[in-house]
């Protein structure tokens with residue numbers, strides 16, 4: 461992907477009551493915009509100028525370029541994986557569902573393990589469902605702005621557990637926010653990434 465803002469495929473209030481319009485306006489409109497602006501600025505004159513966001517996340521060493529590229533990739537995948545609760549399918553179908561059952565026993569077991577990783581991540585970071593080169597699924601806990609791509613895994617579904625993702629709507633209740641997110645996952649979109 462290019463270093464640019466993704467276009468949201470839904471209205472800013474479409475994810476309510478799971479994610480409020482106000483949170484989308486700050487999280488997408490302010491936080492992500494800042495990561496995009498910073499990354500554009502930081503790559504100028506470096507070996508990463510003109511590279512895709514994915515290439516930067518794969519290759520950049522720890523530091524401001526890596527942190528901002530990770531957050532552009534993370535948030536782009538994050539905001540594009542949602543759908544209004546009334547329209548969301550609530551569970552995957554097809555090959556992703558088969559792989560989840562193969563690697564986690566059941567969809568419920570997967571959700572429980574993923575929620576535990578999200579809730580248990582200390583501080584700021586991300587929980588990701590990611591696939592290795594053989595298609596095996598892994599739950600990956602990433603600190604701060606990192607992404608599974610940095611370790612050679614393909615990111616499929618990500619939960620942002622930075623407080624800015626939920627504090628306006630849930631304050632300190634991260635588990636309640638994580639539980640609610642399952643109602644807005646666009647599983648068709650997520651499966652396209654697998």
Ligand code: MN
Pocket residue numbers: 487491535620622624625
């Ligand atoms: Mn965020």
